[in-house]
Amino acid sequence: MRILQLHSNYIVYKPVKKEISIAEEAAKEENRVEEVVVLFTAIEAGDNSAMAKQAIDDVHAFLQNLKVNRILLYPFAHLSSNLSKPSEALKLIKEMEAHAKQKGIETYRAPFGWTKQFTLSIKGHPLAEQSRSYVAEAGKTKVQQEVKEEEPVSAALKAEDTLKSYWHILETDGSLVPIEEFNFKGHTNLKKFSQYEIKKARAVTQMPPHVPLMKRLEIADYEPGSDPGNLRWYPKGRLIKSLLEQFVTAEMIGYGAMEVETPVMYDFNHPSLSDYLNRFPARQYLLQSEDKDLFLRFAACFGQFLMVHDAQFSYKQMPLKLYELTRYSFRREKSGEVCGLRRLRAFTMPDCHAFCTDLEQAKQEFKTRFNLCISVLGNIGLSKDDYEIALRFTKDFYEENKEFIAELAEIYGKPLLAEVWKERFFYFRLKWDANFVDNQDKAAALSTDQIDVENAKRYDITYVNEKGEKLNPLILHCSPSGAIERCVYALLEKAYKTQQKGELPMLPLWLSPTQVRLIPISDGFTEKVEEIAKKMAAKCIRVDIDDRSATLQKRIREAEMEWVPYVIVVGQRELESGVLSVRDREAHGKVQKMKLDELMATVASKLEGKPFKTLPLPLYLSKRPQFYG
RNA sequence: GCCUCGGUAGCUCAGCCUGGCAGAGCGGCUGCCUCGUAAGCAGCAGGCCGCGGGAUCAAAGCCCGCCCGGGGCUCCA
Incomplete structure (x- = not known):
């Protein structure tokens, strides 16, 4: 019984x-x-x-x-x-x-x-x-x-x-080492991540450092007037988030995915949906409207699967790739679980599905996307040193695809955590996820991809093969970056780590709300400084002017506390010589002499390939409200 | 959901144990200062002490309930 x-x-x-x-x-x-x-x-x-x-x-x-x-x-x-x-x-x-x-x-x-x-x-x-x-x-x-x-x-x-998980470390040469035999020396984060995954070990009792940072930097904040995990984003945060959204979307379109948009709410009693819903142990937001019970989506799967169910396509169009930036996906996480930007109830998740004819095609695509995800994370500002990868698969999948698994390990180039099951019980056969290990030694998944062998049938998604037969495709589910909010969380936690090491924390240049701050030494220089600002803005550089009457030292201090990458004091000397004194945060705050054109060229080269948005705030700091503090 | 800690000025926090005029620093505003690379000086304004109830002559403080947040438990497709 x-x-x-x-x-x-x-x-x-x-x-x-x-x-x-x-x-x-x-x-x-x-x-x-x-x-x-x-x-x-x-x-x-x-x-x-x-x-x-x-x-x-x-x-x-x-x-x-x-x-x-x-x-x-x-x-x-x-x-x-x-x-x-x-x-x-x-x-x-x-x-x-x-x-x-x-x-x-x-x-x-x-x-x-x-x-x-x-x-x-x-x-x-x-x-x-x-x-x-x-x-x-x-x-x-x-x-x-x-x-x-x-x-x-x-x-x-x-x-x-x-069903039990068997934990291994997958070496870069593709060999599987039982976790208890692996020497973690030099792999501190992988060790932390493994412990987090296996034992769910918690050590510290400390506020996650990104929370005060997200507030102080006026990025995002809790919104008590909403439900927990639904945040407000201040202008600077909205800018950062928007740039990340644009970047990831552009990368996915570049990869060949077709961007679509699907509803945020669905009929709770729709047959395919309720079935899938029950397969997914997250709690949903539920709402009633007239006589319908609706739930808010927790991913783009529903919308895209329903769309593809109604679409006609054959092996000639495959792999068929759809992409959506879900703003928002909703998961009614338990109240004790929501936390800052790490875990939200409403979050923005890029979600890309690829419909593949067979396992060979799926593997090929999986590999392409694996590379793509690593590249996306890198461009966001998270290198391979900043996250650990877990590969999860069944024993039989490993036996049949050893070479393929080894290839993935080689691409990543670092030992990774392997979770092996004797039989399949999720809807996927293979999954990987990239995990950021934060200052509390907690791990949070960023990018992920899966080979789904169930949902095509559930949603009655079919393609036509060479012989004219209707078949169910394999579906890859990928979030190239993970939730956008979580990327911001990772960047802030990473900056905090930097600070702990005694270095200057900062965001990647392309995400810095102010890239260059100009400080006129006194009132009389403001007009000339605005001319410089206009030249820079014309070259797509986010520049602003601290025209407040505070002392020079104080204005520099505040620019540093805002993590502004380049701070330039402009007075008589600069205007006469045309040579700027540029305080370069990346160079540990060293003041470097360079001409305006040189600086603009340097900044422009660092921003190449990244999206640009103009400053979301007034040019003059004296005109800005204070959202926090 | 449970356990635990917290919520006092825009922000960070003291005061609470032991009930008796609501506090500090930062920020804001006003004035002075017009400055050469991480905090100039002075003055002023600013409070539903999270919300609701209770005991008390008297509550920020004690008791009960609720809301919000941190941490933990649990979990993460």
Whole structure:
């Protein structure tokens, strides 16, 4: 007997169709039970009455802990592959029901033998979700009990429960080393990341450094007037985010993806969608409109799959690549999990799907995108030293594709973490993700790509092959950079690390809100300085002027605290000689002499290939409001 | 969701334990200073002490509930 026990806020279920001849009579209407412990129950071959009684007694003990006295017995065959005969199962279920009632538990029961659909809302506390199995063994009942967080719905997810991960380090030559045998010397971050993945180890109790930074630099801030994890972005933050969005989008279009736009909300009861939804253990934002239940998307999958389902294409157009910058994707993360820019409830995620004919094509594409992602991260300002990669695959996939896996390891050029499963239980066969390790030794995934072998069928996506046959493609899911907000988080955390080393923190030049700050030494020079500013702005350089009446030293200090890459003081000497004194942050704040044209050429060369947006604030600092502090 | 810490001026925070006039620094405004590479000087304004309830002659402070944030538990497709 297998029982999945879920302490729920509510469950709504509806019998849809009789499955078997002995199915009970039931009305095809919705039933709703509030504040209830739902018992998804599968009766297995060999189960007996004693076991049924034992199971209810165990549940009863739990109810007292949970301070609830209401259960719903929900026959749920998918929990086991060793089911008993239906007649026996029904008998035992009825016994459980009777026993529960006898113990004074308010007992409800979903009908046996029906296909049912349900929606339920699980409580978040650690005891809310439990699975138990009872095995008949030499006349006595053995209870195996596990406390495990998981969504109840899919058999595949249940498998996660029993399926074990085998951890290895994949060397750059493609060899797999069991993790306990790997020498982590010189691979500090990989070690931290591995520990984070495997043990979920937490050490520090400290505010993540990027949070005060995102506020002080007027990038983003919490918005108490919204839901947690929905942030406000100040002009400078909006600029940074917008540039990242533009850059990633341009890279994906350059790669050959077709940019599309799809709705942010979907029908909760759409057949393909609800199925996929149940496969995805994230919590959704739900909303009601007229008579519809809607959910907010957590990725672009829905929209793109529905679009491709309706599209006609053949092997000649493949791999077929669609891209969308989802602003926003929503995930109703548990309140304790939302954190600064690391983990949000509303976030901007570039999402690119490639529809491939077969595994060979998928692998080829996967490799192309692997290179592309590394390049995208690098251009954003995150080098291979800043993140660690995990590759996750099944044992059989590895056996069949050793060379391919080795190629990936070679491309990356650093040992990476390999998670190996004996069998597949997610919808993908191969996945990689790049993970930033932050100042709290926490890891956050950035880029990722997966080979999805399930969803084409689920969404009835087909292409036509050479012989005119309709086939389901393989689907690659890729986020080239990961969430844009998370990129900002990584850049800020990285800058903080730099600062801890005693160096000057900064953002990449192309993302710096002010690239060049001009400081007229006194009022009389402001007009001349504006001429210089105009020349620079004309060359697509974000320049501003600190015309405030504060002392020179104070204005320099504030420019430094804003991480302005180039600070130039302009007075009589500069105007007469035409030579500027440029305080170069990258060169540790050293003041360098150069002509305006030289500076503009230097800056322009560093900005090559990056998108540009004009300054999102008034040219004169005296005209700017203060958003924070 | 649970545990835990916090929320006082725009920001950072002291005051709370032991109830009795609401505080500091930064920022803002005004004035002086017009400056040569990381904090010039002075004055003024600025408060629903997170929100709601309770006990008290009296609450920022004590008690209860809620909201928001940090950290932890749990989890991350």
